[in-house]
Amino acid sequence: MDELKGIIRDIPDFPxxxxxxxxITTLLSxxxxxxxxxxxxxxxxxxxxxDQIVGIEARGFILGSALAYKLGTGITLVRKPGKLPxxxxxxxxxxxxxxxxxxxxxxxxKPGDKVIVADDLLATGGTMAAVVDLVQEFGAEIxxxxxxxxxxxxxxxxxxPEGKVFSLLKx
Numbered sequence: 001m002d003e004l005k006g007i008i009r010d011i012p013d014f015p016x017x018x019x020x021x022x023x024i025t026t027l028l029s030x031x032x033x034x035x036x037x038x039x040x041x042x043x044x045x046x047x048x049x050x051d052q053i054v055g056i057e058a059r060g061f062i063l064g065s066a067l068a069y070k071l072g073t074g075i076t077l078v079r080k081p082g083k084l085p086x087x088x089x090x091x092x093x094x095x096x097x098x099x100x101x102x103x104x105x106x107x108x109x110k111p112g113d114k115v116i117v118a119d120d121l122l123a124t125g126g127t128m129a130a131v132v133d134l135v136q137e138f139g140a141e142i143x144x145x146x147x148x149x150x151x152x153x154x155x156x157x158x159x160x161p162e163g164k165v166f167s168l169l170k171x
Contacts, residue, residue, distance in 0.1 A: 005169050007033050008149065022149060022171060024120055028062060038063075041118075041146055041168055042070035050143060051113040052076050056131055057083075057102070059120035063148055067118055076108045076115075078131050089137065093130035100127070104134055111139030122147040122167055125156030132160060 007030055011021040027033050041063075050073050055064025057079045068075040081090065081101050088103040109115065117131055128145055135142060145160050150167035157165045 001169055004033055004037055005149075005171070008169070022121060022151070024059070024148065027148075034066075037148060037168060038066045038070055041148070041166075042067055044146075044166060045071055045116065045143075048143065049114055050116055052109065052115050052140075054078060054104075054115055054117040054131065054135060056117070056119045056127060060118055063120055063146075064118040067116070067146070076104065078102050078104050078134070089134060091130045091134040093126055095126055096124065100130075102127070102130060102134065109135065109138040109140040113138070113140040114143045115140045116143050116146050118146045120148050122150040122156045122160075122165070123154050125154075125159035128156070129159040 007027045014021040053068040055061040087106045090103045092101040147167040149169040
């Protein structure tokens with residue numbers, strides 16, 4: 001794991017002063033590392049019945065699509081308002097500096113579907129918590145919230161269902 005962590009570069013003072021941004025594009029652009037990261041994540045779910053991977057806009061689309069392909073499932077997209085072409089359900093939630101809204105197609109899941117929600121990075125957990133709530137409105141079962149990386153010092157996993165969070169890399 002240290003090899004994969006070492007490929008992610010730190011960008012100081014981005015997007016604002018005092019923040020050290022974890023730039024995952026360096027890992028994504030390295031074919032061997034990207035392949036290894038997806039293999040490690042997918043291996044966790046081999047042999048389980050997973051009905052859908054949910055990818056959160058936008059970097060969750062990358063991780064979610066690759067994971068869905070590897071596991072032989074479909075991917076459901078969670079997007080910002082107005083981006084999905086069919087009827088949607090939405091959820092609004094609070095962020096540290098305002099609020100946001102996300103949408104998903106109203107026919108995304110059937111009750112009892114087993115779902116993995118995938119995103120690149122777990123920080124404060126607000127976005128993922130909102131997506132978990134939205135998915136559960138359908139009666140779908142969250143198998144796990146899967147992340148490539150987690151910023152542990154922000155305690156984001158405390159907002160998510162206990163025992164349902166997996167992060168491949170921890171900072």
